[in-house]
Amino acid sequence: MAEFLSNGRTPRARLRELMAGPAPLVAPGAYDALSARLIEQAGFDAVYMTGFGTTASLIGRPDVGLLSGAEMVDNARRIVSAVDVPVIADADTGYGNALNVVRTVQLYEQAGVAGIQLEDQVMPKKCGHMSGKLLIPADEMAGKLRAAVEARRDPDLLIIARTDAVAVTGTDDAIARARAFADAGADVLFVEAPTSEADIEHVATELRGVAPLVFNWAEGGKTPPMSLERIAELGFSLVIYPIGTLLAATAGIRSLLDTLKRDGVPTAALDAVPTFAEFTDLVGLPEVQRLEQRFSGA
Incomplete structure (x- = not known):
C-alpha cells in the first residue's frame, strides 16, 4: 500500500475522513491479499481484515483463538501491501495484557493498517457469533485501551473497542462497557452480536454522540440482517461484512x-x-x- 494516497493524505487520515462522512463506510472482509485486491477493484473504499477468515484461510480451523498475534500481523501486512485503500484489521484481544497490547499496536502500525479492533474477551477468544465466550473485567479492558492509545505513534491510527458483553452479561452491560471504553480513549465503539432489531436500536440510541459506531453485518450470524438505509438511520458510521468473501470463495x-x-x-x-x-x-x-x-x- 502506498504511504500516501494520490491526494497526499495517508490511508489513516483517509479512513477518519470516510468515517466522518454522511453515509456509513462499507468495508467488506478480506481474508488474504487476493480477496483484498478484489474488494478494492470492486470499488470499495476500505478493507476489513477478518480474524475469522484469516484463521480459516491460514490453518483451515475455526476462529477460537488458535492464531498468534504474529500470524495475524503477517496477514495484515500482506493485505496492506496489496491495496491502496485503508485496511482495518482485527487484533483480537491484543494477545495478552496491557503490555502485550502495546507491542500489538506497534506491530500492526508498522504493518501499515489504518485501524485496529480490540475486544474484551478472555484469551483464547471465540468468534463473536459463537457461544461460550468469557469476558475480562471492564476496567482491565479500559487499561488495555489506554495502553493502545498511548502506544500508537500516528494519532490517526484508529482504535476500535469491541465488547462481546451482549451474549454474556446483556445489552445494558455492553452499553456501559462501551461508554467506559470511550472514556479510556477508544476512537470507535463496536457492540458485538445484538440479537434483535430492538437491541440494535437500543445500542445506537444509548451510544449516539459518545463515539462513532460499528455495525457487524455478520453473514449468517446472530445479528439480524438490516438494510444499509436502516443502519444509516440509526447512526452507524462503519459497516463490516466480515465473511461474505470467504463463504463465496x-x-x-x-x-x-x-x-x-x-x-x-x-x-x-x-x-x-x-x-x-x-x-x-x-x-x-x-x-x-x-x-x-x-x-x-x-
Whole structure:
C-alpha cells in the first residue's frame, strides 16, 4: 500500500475522513491479499481484515483463538501491501495484557493498517457469533485501551473497542462497557452480536454522540440482517461484512471440485470462473510486464 494516497493524505487520515462522512463506510472482509485486491477493484473504499477468515484461510480451523498475534500481523501486512485503500484489521484481544497490547499496536502500525479492533474477551477468544465466550473485567479492558492509545505513534491510527458483553452479561452491560471504553480513549465503539432489531436500536440510541459506531453485518450470524438505509438511520458510521468473501470463495471452490470429481475434467465449470488471462490481469500482470520493459535495459 502506498504511504500516501494520490491526494497526499495517508490511508489513516483517509479512513477518519470516510468515517466522518454522511453515509456509513462499507468495508467488506478480506481474508488474504487476493480477496483484498478484489474488494478494492470492486470499488470499495476500505478493507476489513477478518480474524475469522484469516484463521480459516491460514490453518483451515475455526476462529477460537488458535492464531498468534504474529500470524495475524503477517496477514495484515500482506493485505496492506496489496491495496491502496485503508485496511482495518482485527487484533483480537491484543494477545495478552496491557503490555502485550502495546507491542500489538506497534506491530500492526508498522504493518501499515489504518485501524485496529480490540475486544474484551478472555484469551483464547471465540468468534463473536459463537457461544461460550468469557469476558475480562471492564476496567482491565479500559487499561488495555489506554495502553493502545498511548502506544500508537500516528494519532490517526484508529482504535476500535469491541465488547462481546451482549451474549454474556446483556445489552445494558455492553452499553456501559462501551461508554467506559470511550472514556479510556477508544476512537470507535463496536457492540458485538445484538440479537434483535430492538437491541440494535437500543445500542445506537444509548451510544449516539459518545463515539462513532460499528455495525457487524455478520453473514449468517446472530445479528439480524438490516438494510444499509436502516443502519444509516440509526447512526452507524462503519459497516463490516466480515465473511461474505470467504463463504463465496468456499462455494465456488466446492462447485468446481464437484465438477472435477464427477467429470474428471473441470470443463463444465469453467464458464463460471475467470479465464486465465482475466485472472492474470486482475493480479497485476500487465503492470509487472510494464516494469520489466522499463528496467530491462533493452
